[in-house]
Amino acid sequence: DQQVKQNSPSLSVQEGRISILNCDYTNSMFDYFLWYKKYPAEGPTFLISISSIKDKNEDGRFTVFLNKSAKHLSLHIVPSQPGDSAVYFCAASRRHGEKLTFGTGTRLTIIP
Amino acid sequence: NAGVTQTPKFQVLKTGQSMTLQCAQDMNHNSMYWYRQDPGMGLRLIYYSASEGTTDKGEVPNGYNVSRLNKREFSLRLESAAPSQTSVYFCASSFDGQIVSYEQYFGPGTRLTVT
Numbered sequence: 001d002q003q004v005k006q007n008s009p010s011l012s013v014q015e016g017r018i019s020i021l022n023c024d025y026t027n028s029m030f031d032y033f034l035w036y037k038k039y040p041a042e043g044p045t046f047l048i049s050i051s052s053i054k055d056k057n058e059d060g061r062f063t064v065f066l067n068k069s070a071k072h073l074s075l076h077i078v079p080s081q082p083g084d085s086a087v088y089f090c091a092a093s094r095r096h097g098e099k100l101t102f103g104t105g106t107r108l109t110i111i112p
Numbered sequence: 113n114a115g116v117t118q119t120p121k122f123q124v125l126k127t128g129q130s131m132t133l134q135c136a137q138d139m140n141h142n143s144m145y146w147y148r149q150d151p152g153m154g155l156r157l158i159y160y161s162a163s164e165g166t167t168d169k170g171e172v173p174n175g176y177n178v179s180r181l182n183k184r185e186f187s188l189r190l191e192s193a194a195p196s197q198t199s200v201y202f203c204a205s206s207f208d209g210q211i212v213s214y215e216q217y218f219g220p221g222t223r224l225t226v227t
Contacts (some may be wrong), residue, residue, distance in 0.1 A: 043202050043221055099160065104139070105154055
């Protein structure tokens with residue numbers, strides 16, 4: 001049972017445009033959500049997080065939106081840059097610091 | 113400050129062979145984790161250790177054992193490797209306090225092939 005789902009395995013976006021990556025979850029006990037970015041042959045690196053008490057969190061070009069009623073979160077990257085080409089994983093936990101459940105990942109390709 | 117290091121980077125095993133994957137962190141983190149990544153499956157937690165001397169099963173522990181040797185090191189052992197254990201293995205660590213916790217930092221991974 002996949003509790004965290006990323007339904008788009010891949011996404012291509014023009015450089016300079018907005019990239020929107022989506023993630024859905026089924027476990028209503030999840031309280032804390034994160035996005036990780038992974039380049040080939042490297043480990044994932046933390047990008048941005050959001051607690052369920054918020055509906056938006058921004059960090060530079062990256063913004064995460066959380067819609068608790070829809071059990072949906074999204075990552076917006078504006079403007080997209082070639083270095084953003086990577087696999088993005090969303091992850092969730094029941095509280096900050098507990099075990100993470102990861103989605104299957106979305107491969108983002110930024111077209112110059 | 114090397115962060116999280118893993119050895120080896122690559123390994124090929126025959127079915128039935130055993131091996132230990134090593135992981136070390138130099139960030140004074142108390143929690144450590146082992147994940148495997150398979151195509152279309154994301155990262156799945158194998159085992160984790162919330163502190164030195166404690167270990168707990170994750171989502172996919174069968175066929176694996178772990179040892180939290182000290183605060184820095186957390187090893188993963190395959191006693192009798194099977195082709196289904198062909199995967200990329202990631203070690204991670206984090207600082208988890210009573211009130212505040214921080215994000216997990218990952219090592220570069222070990223690519224294991226079992227033939």
